Amino acid sequence: MRIGVVTFPGSLDDRDAQRAIRLAxxxxxxxxxxxxxxxxxxxxxxxxxxxxxxxxxxxxxxxxSPIMAxxxxxxxxxxxxxxxxxxxxMLTEAHLxxxxxxxxxxxxxxxxxxxxxxxxxxxxxxxxxxxxQEITIPLKNxxxxxxxxxxxxxxxxxxxxxxxxxxxxxxxxxxxxxxGVTNARGNVVGLMPHPEHAVEPGFGPDxxxxxxxxxxxxxxxxxxxxxxxxxx
Amino acid sequence: xPTIVVEVMPKAELLDxxxxxxxxxxxxxxxTEFTGVRVGKRFELTVEGPADAALLAxxxxxxxxxxxxxxxxxxxxxxxxxxxxxxxH
Numbered sequence: 001m002r003i004g005v006v007t008f009p010g011s012l013d014d015r016d017a018q019r020a021i022r023l024a025x026x027x028x029x030x031x032x033x034x035x036x037x038x039x040x041x042x043x044x045x046x047x048x049x050x051x052x053x054x055x056x057x058x059x060x061x062x063x064x065s066p067i068m069a070x071x072x073x074x075x076x077x078x079x080x081x082x083x084x085x086x087x088x089x090m091l092t093e094a095h096l097x098x099x100x101x102x103x104x105x106x107x108x109x110x111x112x113x114x115x116x117x118x119x120x121x122x123x124x125x126x127x128x129x130x131x132x133q134e135i136t137i138p139l140k141n142x143x144x145x146x147x148x149x150x151x152x153x154x155x156x157x158x159x160x161x162x163x164x165x166x167x168x169x170x171x172x173x174x175x176x177x178x179x180g181v182t183n184a185r186g187n188v189v190g191l192m193p194h195p196e197h198a199v200e201p202g203f204g205p206d207x208x209x210x211x212x213x214x215x216x217x218x219x220x221x222x223x224x225x226x227x228x229x230x231x232x
Numbered sequence: 233x234p235t236i237v238v239e240v241m242p243k244a245e246l247l248d249x250x251x252x253x254x255x256x257x258x259x260x261x262x263x264t265e266f267t268g269v270r271v272g273k274r275f276e277l278t279v280e281g282p283a284d285a286a287l288l289a290x291x292x293x294x295x296x297x298x299x300x301x302x303x304x305x306x307x308x309x310x311x312x313x314x315x316x317x318x319x320x321h
Binding site: 056057060064092093098099100102103104105106107145147148149173 | 242246247249250252253298299301303304305
């Protein structure tokens, strides 16, 4: 399986996402924001970072990039698309996901290992988790407060489209402790914390067993590979 | 060269952490008469030609779709900047 990672001006975690894809067992493919070419990939990751310096609104200018026309078209046809942090912001700006992300309630950038509960393990990117599985992956954002109108929020909750919720503390003021959501079809997922930083022992969050041994993020990437094999 | 101004504010019902931080600073300066601060954005779009109704309609469309995100913001005003006679930019 080939999974594309789009690099935008100001992307930071594109290489980490490529590494996570490789460790999960797929082939990462570097994609460029200025092209209209997905190079035949089977899935796409929009990585974290500060595209266009967060000018206008986080992810807004990137969502208007040439390649986003192809990403939106592919997503609407069912291709799995994962947006992490800034990528999540792009997906909301591109109207592939509902809701929006605003500045953290506390007004400060937050960087911590964050415990989450997986709330929907049927999407293309979360099917490798068990129901209600609790995981820990890094969180690092300044504008991660998930908001939506009351109607939208009720619908997202009612349709099981919240895929992960913050545990212990709500780090950014997100409504209903929402850390990630999916579209109706379950192929597009946006997540504020960073699974690609918890994929290899020695470089992940601390666990009860050993320092930096956490690899809870890997299942996001193995999920999409497994789903592709099932569908093949 | 006419200039068209677009003003965008965070939605009234949403918490505005930026405004909250500014309000806190004013409070610390002893400016207790201000009970709230909200921070928005102002865009100035300059054109060569006349700012006619068609152009204003186009700016309104851009204001709603690109310059603001209706999930988190409202476009509060779109207008042509009046330039006094003889004044230049």
